[in-house]
Amino acid sequence: MQFDHIEDLQQALARRNYIADRPLTTALFLALKLNKPLLLEGEAGVGKTEIAKTLTALLGTQLIRLQCYEGLDASTAIYEWNYPRQLLQIRLAETSAGQANSDIFTREFLIQRPLLQAIDASHTQAPVLLIDELDRADEEFEAFLLELLSDWQITIPELGTIKATHPPIVIITSNRTREVHDALKRRCLFHWVDYPTLDKELKILAARVPHINDTLARQIVLFVQELRRLDLFKIPGVAETIDWANALAVLNTTALTLETVDDTLGAILKYQDDLQQVRGDAVKAIMARVSAL
Secondary structure, eight states, X not given: OOOSSHHHHHHHHHHTTOOOOHHHHHHHHHXXXXXXXXXXXXXXXXXXXXXXXXXXXXXXXXXXXXEOOTTOOHHHHTEEEOHHHHHHHHXXXXXXXXXXXXXXXXXXXXXXXXXXXXXXXXXXXXXXXXXXXXXXXXXXXXXXXXXXXXXXXXXXTTTEEEEOSSOOEEEEEEOOSSOOOHHHHTTSEEEEOOOOOHHHHHHHHHHHOTTSOHHHHHHXXXXXHHHTTSOOXXXXXXXXXXXXXXXXXXXXXXXXXXXXXHHHGGGTOOSHHHHHXXXXXXXXXXXXXXXXX
């Protein structure tokens, strides 16, 4: 699917229930047109990962996801050799007096990990490569990405350089627990995904939880927006707003009450210190402000 205008992409995302403002849509549009990786930074739960999933569905292509973590290395992210098969091939070559092929560094023995899968020549169209939460990986890991993001290729010493026929659409996310290196940023377009405005979050909730009434939806969004003003250990993101709305819908809630909020706070706050801070007077104060708005 091709998009000739930013508005076309924005409307297509909305049809997939992803509400993107114009700056985010513009960044994504340029990433598609320029074939550049898009680095999305922002707090957890604001929709960074979801944009890659939505784009995959929109384009009807394959999603290849690399979930980053501390200690992630090349053998997990790029490739490794199938050592048991290689040993078996060596023994076969020894027992067959050299009649069997003794070359153990061929594609037959290569195990492709996400980054190598993303540039595999077998793709008939560009896949979406999601490199999720890059900031969780060690800084040294970013060096493995530079060749891929610059030239859409990976060099394997035993095989040579493998280059993509259809370069992947790359979405990189970071929660900014550490800074991503400048060398990687230079290869990407950048966009900061902030918490949504009141109107945008109402649109998101209407798209994702359409079965709740407008009054409850507005109360939920106003309450969560007020929570984000507090000094919490983990501020609730859009994902928590959606979870809370679904939970309240299951309970057949039509309007927020102090009792309902107190019973369901665990859907939006995930740390005991935050729960203790909010319960009681804070909930009453927020409910009073929500009722007045």
